[in-house]
Amino acid sequence: xxxxxxxxxVTAVEGAIVQINCTYQTSGFYGLSWYQQHDGGAPxxxxxxxxxxxxxxxxxxxxxxxxxxYGYLLLQELQMKDSASYFCAVRANNNDMRFGxxxxxxxxx
Amino acid sequence: KAGVTQTPRYLIxxxxxxxxxxxxxxxxHRSVSWYQQTPGQGLQFLFEYFSETQRNKGNFPGRFSGRQxxxxxxxxxxxTLELGDSALYLCASSSDGSxxxxxxxxxxxxxxxx
Numbered sequence: 001x002x003x004x005x006x007x008x009x010v011t012a013v014e015g016a017i018v019q020i021n022c023t024y025q026t027s028g029f030y031g032l033s034w035y036q037q038h039d040g041g042a043p044x045x046x047x048x049x050x051x052x053x054x055x056x057x058x059x060x061x062x063x064x065x066x067x068x069x070y071g072y073l074l075l076q077e078l079q080m081k082d083s084a085s086y087f088c089a090v091r092a093n094n095n096d097m098r099f100g101x102x103x104x105x106x107x108x109x
Numbered sequence: 110k111a112g113v114t115q116t117p118r119y120l121i122x123x124x125x126x127x128x129x130x131x132x133x134x135x136x137x138h139r140s141v142s143w144y145q146q147t148p149g150q151g152l153q154f155l156f157e158y159f160s161e162t163q164r165n166k167g168n169f170p171g172r173f174s175g176r177q178x179x180x181x182x183x184x185x186x187x188x189t190l191e192l193g194d195s196a197l198y199l200c201a202s203s204s205d206g207s208x209x210x211x212x213x214x215x216x217x218x219x220x221x222x223x
Contacts, residue, residue: 008149033209042113042199042216043152048209087151091210096165097142097201101151 002026004100006088011106012078020073020103022088030091032064032071037102038084046073046086075105083107111136113215115200121221127188130218134181134202140164141183142212143175146197155198158183159205187220195222 004024012018022032031050035043049055049064049071061074075082085102092098114133122128134141143155154167158177175185181202187194197219201212 031209033211035212042214043201043212044214045209045211048211050209089152096154096157096167097210097212098154099144099152101149 002090002092002098004088004090004098006086006100006103008101009104009106011108013108014078014080016078017074017076018078018105020075020086020088020105022071022073022100024069024071024088024090024100026069026090026092026098028092029066029069032062033089033091033097034060034062034073035087035089035099036084037087043087078107080107080109113200113202113213115198115215115218117218118216119219119221121223122190123223124190124192126190127186128190128220129184129186130198130200130220132183132185132200132202132215134183134200135204135213138202138204138213139181140203140205141177141181142201142203143183143185144199144201145169146199146217147195152199155185190222192222195220 006022033048034046037043047062059076064071087102089099140159142157144152157165161177172188177183197217199217201214
């Protein structure tokens with residue numbers, strides 16, 4: 001089967017750095033993705049890692065360690081608008097995308 | 110370029126009824142996936158269609174079904190509705206040619222079962 005574990009909630013202050021971890025267990029693995037969802041909105045794609053290492057896109061970075069079945073999303077210079085739910089997702093060898101339960105990030109002034 | 114469109118956005122049904130939800134993917138996208146989202150459960154995978162064929166299916170009972178048409182539009186149907194079916198149903202499309210398999214989501218159809 002497939003399972004993804006991520007913290008349910010994280011709180012941080014504006015300007016800080018926060019890391020959201022994700023561990024996964026899948027039969028086959030193509031890559032780890034991250035999606036952001038604001039309340040009442042649709043999930044939107046943030047990043048994708050297929051190989052080990054760090055991918056940086058502006059204030060957001062994503063890391064993957066295939067040997068540890070582990071990844072994280074790093075958000076820097078937090079802004080109030082970053083308050084949202086963040087989902088890690090795994091694309092397995094049957095080509096479908098499975099999501100974690102999500103981490104609700106609250107950014108405080 | 111229009112995004113993923115889901116209809117209806119909101120609907121209320123009673124137990125035992127059935128419901129059909131519709132999804133129009135981004136033009137040119139041939140893959141359509143459906144997810145059920147409930148508080149604390151994340152996005153639960155229902156099924157994926159590609160070129161009118163169901164390619165993958167999640168762990169949901171047979172009351173949940175879907176189909177895809179030749180224009181890539183997709184519908185999902187839930188029969189004999191139960192209270193626990195109340196959820197946001199999200200549709201996502203992808204080009205299937207992208208290495209990341211990036212999904213583009215619609216705003217969802219929020220179903221309330223009374």
